[in-house]
Amino acid sequence: MLETDEPRLAGWERRAEWPLTVLAVVFLVAYAWEVLDNRSTPGLHVVLEVVLWAVWLVFAVDYGTRFVLAVDKRRFFVTHLFDLLAVLLPVVRQLRVLRLLTVLKVLNRRFSGKIRHQVGVYVAGVTTLVGLCASLAVLDAERAHPDATITTFGDAAWWTLTTISTVGYGDRYPVTWEGRLVAALLMIGGIALLGVITGTIASWLVERLSGVEGQVVEAEQATVAELRSLKAELAELRAELRAAKG
Amino acid sequence: MLETDEPRLAGWERRAEWPLTVLAVVFLVAYAWEVLDNRSTPGLHVVLEVVLWAVWLVFAVDYGTRFVLAVDKRRFFVTHLFDLLAVLLPVVRQLRVLRLLTVLKVLNRRFSGKIRHQVGVYVAGVTTLVGLCASLAVLDAERAHPDATITTFGDAAWWTLTTISTVGYGDRYPVTWEGRLVAALLMIGGIALLGVITGTIASWLVERLSGVEGQVVEAEQATVAELRSLKAELAELRAELRAAKG
Amino acid sequence: MLETDEPRLAGWERRAEWPLTVLAVVFLVAYAWEVLDNRSTPGLHVVLEVVLWAVWLVFAVDYGTRFVLAVDKRRFFVTHLFDLLAVLLPVVRQLRVLRLLTVLKVLNRRFSGKIRHQVGVYVAGVTTLVGLCASLAVLDAERAHPDATITTFGDAAWWTLTTISTVGYGDRYPVTWEGRLVAALLMIGGIALLGVITGTIASWLVERLSGVEGQVVEAEQATVAELRSLKAELAELRAELRAAKG
Amino acid sequence: MLETDEPRLAGWERRAEWPLTVLAVVFLVAYAWEVLDNRSTPGLHVVLEVVLWAVWLVFAVDYGTRFVLAVDKRRFFVTHLFDLLAVLLPVVRQLRVLRLLTVLKVLNRRFSGKIRHQVGVYVAGVTTLVGLCASLAVLDAERAHPDATITTFGDAAWWTLTTISTVGYGDRYPVTWEGRLVAALLMIGGIALLGVITGTIASWLVERLSGVEGQVVEAEQATVAELRSLKAELAELRAELRAAKG
Structure with a gap:
């Protein structure tokens, strides 16, 4: 969104950035503690x-303010549909784990600008944060179920690891539908993660191994140099002609 | 197929597009209900x-009409072999889940032209539709078997998710050979899905990170500009020579 | 290997191609039957x-003849080390499934030249053939073991599918070390298969989505055209000068 | 690190290369034996x-010497943080498997320069070495646990294979947290391995299938040839003018 189109909205987002980041961290800590x-x-x-609901309320108010x-307004509604769902869905008790999506989005917005150019650090950071949230959420969802295989944080972290790497031993797996919802989001994340890693390596190899592009750039530079010398020669020729005429 | 080669066939396909799309949706709803x-x-x-078989009959008649x-005819037969199999195989009772292939093809043909340029939306849509069909089909195939682990739609959807992401916990898996046929088609879909996602990210990164191609295009434009100025100078030289002669 | 370097070897390989292909098919049929x-x-x-050992003997004689x-000879030995191992290892009774490697290599050499340009058909064919061989081999290795979970061809084919797609439910898995050797080869094949599919899609997308390369080629053609017109103008100038002089 | 910046450090690393490689092999053999x-x-x-701890001590001394x-020093500390952790963490008894990381790094440094240009050989070698270390480490960690499913080297090697290929049947899986730590490192390796293989195939296909780049290079060479003939013609024109003037 360009600042010139939406000056008031952009101003609010700039001022709200720091407080929301702090609240996101507070939410994560309180959620982990609980x-x-x-x-x-x-x-x-x-x-x-109370802390968790208060933070959620602030995020809801933030969405409302930005809408106002x-x-x-129509464009804002369409382009921020994900934000609206991430605020509204957790009202249903069973979907309360989705509150973490808003938190992740806020933290991503805050830090992505700073470290995105270091693809490796960014991917590692996002993976760790998403894995931590997924472990907490699946533990929260599963622990109370009588058939649960995920009952400690160690189990939950191990399950997250086997899922995000798509290994999937099946020694631990969610049995409640809230847990399976977390699993679905994590699998989408795992596939995207694999894609980013493979894609990064592939793009690096394409550049490294081909070398053809470098050749092309060099050839282009040679062409331009050749053209300049041609032009200089032509200018000289013209000068000689003038001298002969004079 | 070019319209000029096969004007009558192309005309029929244009007229039949909407009715077949509606019938495909009707089939899906009736199948899901059953x-x-x-x-x-x-x-x-x-x-x-009766509805399911009637729709199947219309698809069979559509194939026959297009053939006529x-x-x-030989080229049509070869290039539409998949269509023929998708119409003929479901006559065998055990292969009736393959009727969904025709439905998926019709829906894909209808909507792909509209949203294919938004790769993300297209992939998400196709994945959701294929996943829904696979869940229904595997539930249909498995439910009656005494050793089945997939007996509710929730189980079937969860199994579809773990399969298409290639995680494969193994807490749910098909035991009938019809169910395994569905699994085979879904795995091929899962591999293709991973390929498309990875490929999209890789191609995006190749373009983004390399930047070499942009350099080449700029260098090319510089070359052409240089050439034009050279040409202008040469024309001026010629004009001067004429003036000197005259 | 260039024909000019090794004329006798190349001549033998040309004459032996058809008989070896037929023997490979005979071997596969006899192995499947057994x-x-x-x-x-x-x-x-x-x-x-007797048929299986006779075919193996012919392959061994073929290797010996090519060596002679x-x-x-040193280069032949180094570049055909895989052929030697595929001939020698199956002498050990437990490694007899490796005889299939020679068969697969012969069939691949015969048909790859014809259909390699249709990448899709080639990948599908190789996958089917490798999957068939792996199913037979794992069934052969596992069936007699008391703890085996793979005891019918249906089980073996299903296990092959879950392995090559890297889904790995774990409802069927090899317990003998011969079966695990087959699994290891199949997993390497599965990873390579995933790589080829992803790579093909990625390379297709890179070409399709970028379009930059087409621009570069067009710009190049414009440059050359411009240069030709410049040359023509220069030639005309020279002709005018000569006329002025005369 | 450029030799000119850090001449003493580079000299030490050159002299220490062979002894450290030998010690790494000694460590691996002693660890495997134990x-x-x-x-x-x-x-x-x-x-x-005693041998294992002595080798570890030499690696610690090597780190200390390089730091001195x-x-x-600040840049050395930051860029060699991984080395420090790989030396310090194994002091804790439970993390002693991490000593293998230092060994792997030394062996990689020694041999990567020689075979990196043969990507296939390099990937196969690294995978085999990492797989061997992971098998030994997980067996060491798991064997004593009452619920362990990995109790022989055969089991450990089979588990390593199913994990690195991301198949993950789940017939064998670690239950201790040291074993799960090994699994985590191996999964990261497996994902990277898949990425490298896919990336290599993709980059090879991009080059092979596109062919556009070759066209561009040819067009460039044509342009430069054209320019040279233009320049020669211009030089001739100038010579003629001088002759006319004289």
């Missing part, structure tokens, strides 16, 4: 739930 | 079966 | 074993 | 442990 410390006292549990500030 | 509502009254079951209208 | 018809009478079993005919 | 021969007498066990010799 999931991992399942013997926490009821009081602490209530506090964590947008000049072309 | 598979999902397995406690339906016998009367409803008969109605759905084709001028070069 | 594996699938495991209740065959002892007499038939002996006949099939080769002028540069 | 893992495979688990009924060794206590005396032999002590000897092997480095002129730009």
Whole structure:
């Protein structure tokens, strides 16, 4: 979105960037705490739930504000449909793990600009963060089920690893549909990850092994140099003619 | 196929496009209904079966008409062998799931022209449709078997997901050979899907990261500009010579 | 290998091509018969074993003859090490499944020249042939083991499919080390297959989506055309000068 | 690192290359012996442990020496962080399998220069070496656990194969967290391996199938030839003019 089209919206997004990043981190910490410390006292549990819902509310308010500030509301609605779903769907209790999507999006927006040029670091960072969120979410979803095979954070992290690498031993797998929803998102992530890694290696090899393109660039430079010398010679010829005429 | 070669065939295909699309959707809905509502009254079951066979008959008639209208019948036979098999094989009761192939082909032909330029949307759409059909087909094939691990639509959808992503936990897998036929088609689809995603990312990265091609195009444009100025100078020289002569 | 370097070897290979192809097919049929018809009478079993060993002997003699005919024996030995291993290893009873490698190589040499330009047909053909051989070989290796999960050809074909697509449910898997050797070769084949499919799609997309290369070629042609007109103008100028002088 | 920047460091690395390679091989042999021969007498066990720790100590001393010799210590620390971790982490008993990382790095540095231009040989060699180390490490980690499914070297090698190819049947899988750490490293290796293979095939196909680049190079050469003849003609014209003037 160009700043000139939507100056008020762009201004809000610039001012809201830092507070939202902080809130995303707060949300992640509170969510991890709630999931991992399942013997926490009821009081602490209530506090964590309040924090989680409060952060969610801020994200909802942020979406609303951006909608109000947008000049072309229809375009904003269409291009930010994902944002709306990520805010609305977690209202349903069973879909509350989807709150993590908003958090991931905020963190990605904050840091991608800084490290995207280092493809390796970016891919490693995103994979680690997505894997952490998926482990927490699947543990949250599965733990209470009687047939669950994922009951500790170690199991959840191991399951995440076997899934994102598409190895899939099947010693651990989700049995609840919330857990399977997490698995579906993680598999899409795993396929995209494989694609990015393969694609990066392929594009690097294409450039490295071919060498033809370098030849072409050199040949082009030779052509231009040749043309310049031709032009100089022509100019000289013209000067001689003038001298002969004079 | 060029319209000029086969004007009558092309005319028929243009006129038949919309009715066949509608029938394909009708087939999908009836098939899904039959598979999902397995406690339906016998009367409803008969109605759905009649609809399914009627649609199949229309597809068979469509193939026959196209064969009759084709001028070069041998070429039509060879290039439409897949269509013939997709019409003939489902006559065998065990291969009736293959009727879905014709439906998928018709829907693909209808919509691919419109959204193919948005590769992402097209891939997502095809994957969803193929996944839905595979889930219904495997459920239809497996449910009755005593050792089946896929007995609900939820199980079938989950199995489809783990298969198309090549994760393959093995908590659910087909045991009948009809189910394994569906699995084989789905795996081919999964491999192709991975290939398309990886290939798209790779081609995008090759263009993005290399930048060499852009350099080449710029160098070419510089060469042509240089040549034009050279030509102009030469023309001026000629004019001067004429003036000197005159 | 150039014909001019090794005229006698090349002549032998040309004459031996057809007989070896026929023998390879005979071997495959006899091997398939022996594996699938495991209740065959002892007499038939002996006949099939004699056929299999006779074909193997012919392949061994073919290798020996080529070695004798080769002028540069050291180069032949190094570049045909795989052929030697594929002939020698199956002497050990446990490695007899490796005889299929020679057969596959002969069939590949015979047909690859004809259909390699149709990449799709070639990949499909090779995959089917390798899959068939792997199914037979794993069934042969596993069937007799008490813990085997692969005991029928249907199981073996299903296992081959789940392995080559890297899905790997784990409902069927080899337990003998001969079966695991077949699995190892099949996995290498599966990875290469995935690579070829992805690579083909990627290279097709790179060409299709970029379009930059076409631009470059057009620009090049424009440059050459421009240069030719420049040359013509220069020639005319020279003619005018000569006329002025005369 | 350029020799001119860090002459003393480069000199040390050149001199230390051979001894470290020998020590890496010694380490691998001793580690394999300790893992495979688990009924060794206590005396032999002590000897092997001493050898392993001695080699580790030499690697630690090598890191320390290089740090001391480095002129730009900060840059050395940052660019050799992996080396430091590979030396420090194995001090913890549970992470002792990570000592293999240093060994693999030394062997890779020694041989990669020689065979990297033969991509196929290099990939096969690295895969075999990594697979061997992973098999030994996972066997070492798992064997003692009561629920272990990997208890012999055959099992470990088979598990390594199913993991690196991302097939993952799930008939064998690690249950200890040290074993899962090995699995994580192996999966990253498997994904990278797939990427390299696919990328190599893709880059080869892009070059082979396109052929456009060859056309461009030819067109470039035609352009330069055309330019040279133009220049010669211009020089001749100038000579004629001078003659006319004289």
